[in-house]
Amino acid sequence: MTTSAPSHGRYAYSALPDRPVYDWPEGKRLAVYLALNFETFDFGSGLGAELAPGGPQPDVLNYAWRDWGNRVGAWRLRDLLDALGLPASILVNSRIYRDCPGLIEAFRARGDEIVGHGRTNAERQGDMPEEDERALIAEATAVLTREEGRAPAGWLGPWISQSRVTPDLLAEAGYRYLLDWCHDDQPTWFSTRGGGRILSLPYPQELNDIPAVVARKDTGRAFAEAILDGFEEMLEQSRKAPLVMGIALHPYIVGQPHRLRPLRRVLERIAAERDTVWLTTAGAIAAHAARIME
Template identity: 80%
Template sequence: MRSTSDPRSTSDHGRYGYSALPDRPVYDWPGGKRLAVYLGLNLETFAFGEGLGAELAPGGPQPDVLNYAWRDWGNRVGAWRIRDLLDELGLPAGVLANSNLYRDCPGLIEAFRARGDEIVAHGRTNAERQGALDEASERALIAEATAVIARAEGRTPAGWLGPWISQSPATPDLLAEAGYRYLLDWAHDDQPIWFATRDGGRILSVPYPQELNDIPAIVARKETGTHFAEMIVETFEEMLDQSRRAPLVMGIALHPYIVGQPHRLRPLRRALRHIAERRDAVWITTPGAIAEHAASLQG
């Protein structure tokens, strides 16, 4: 996979230059497949009585028991139902994990590790945004989350997703300097794209979805679980057709406190079964495997 163009041609961020998808080299994913599909399962923890968090209903004064308890249900109940669903369908996941979960929900990340899922770093907690920090504080946050995950998993995580998709101007640089091989924050493409980092470095950006993401779809746009499942199926079929011309990445972002709810889990099961039944035609994988294969094609 080649770098798309000189990042200095970009007007603001300087991370990558413009590149039209039809103009890029065509390559295959493993097995000659052209569509790579991954599930990004967000396992998150939140602070009681302070900090950020998605809201089922507009929050009142702290402690906001209504919304805190709704989110906590996801770790106590919803995540386990999703684990069972993935087992039922034989699907892998990229688990986007807050490092504080090892302390707050012992056994939760371990259950997905036992499945062989990839553990992706997702900051310390989703009660905070790293982009609001100065560089030294952000570097310390990345170092802390990385060390906790590496100690628990026996390996350093390869990928990072910032809580709330939050980045400072220095985030890609800090991640590359901390040894990360890819990041997931940007939804600007359907293929992995190299980002330039300072001192001549680079880090790979693997596409992360904001359309096939249950928070924007269900919490923000008020879509039903059935409609969200239909979006997954329609996207899958369209991208499978489009992938005849170019290799593509389709991510699906899930949060247990949202799609783990029974009335949403049932249509989600139908949508994921639809994909699982087509596993002969696509590469169902993890974001780390996508990054590793894409990086192997660098030129």
């Protein structure tokens, strides 16, 4: 007797070379977006990335390191993006508005996209019962909608955490795309319950400073070199098919001066290709792809 293996049931297998070829705006083939994660953490409890092994709570070392990102690092990244004329998608914990007044407003003034990213990165939504997860999504969405004057189109779960029903809940809450899955280099339609669907947009776990710096212990220079190598290779590969390249950044990591300097050099290189690649936001990519993939 055989039994079928568990399946997520969200999308079918599709080989990249077998898919239709299309273009991004202006005939470009590589879309590049920067995802800046603006996160807040509970003091003395909950989850949080660690610079060094945490001691007993309150873990002042790691809490303060993360808090530095919102107080200092984020502003240095804003200045860098302004200098290079680069747009960004700002992934926002809704409690940032309370904890860091003026921070998201400064990026809104740049015209950056504001993306839902839960309430706080001290919690994971994938651990919650469905009703609690629905309430989390509703609370975070209500705050962003009130503050920004419109509902966010996209969502990234804190800690890339999803339950088995997260895509369903996001679609039912009016979200048009999600960022948690790194299974492809092109957008993918996910099936949701009740005959619905939501677009999954590629979000990087390799070109992401938490896995690179915190988990693998890469230097800032090594992380920047990986971004550059990925960019140059994807630019070449995009001759055959349209691709999406995301770069995931956290102010408390890459905002540090010794990591910001090599990041500056690689973003200067990418910005110099603006006539060749589409430098844009996650939301703009999702909207364009949804029209093409109807």
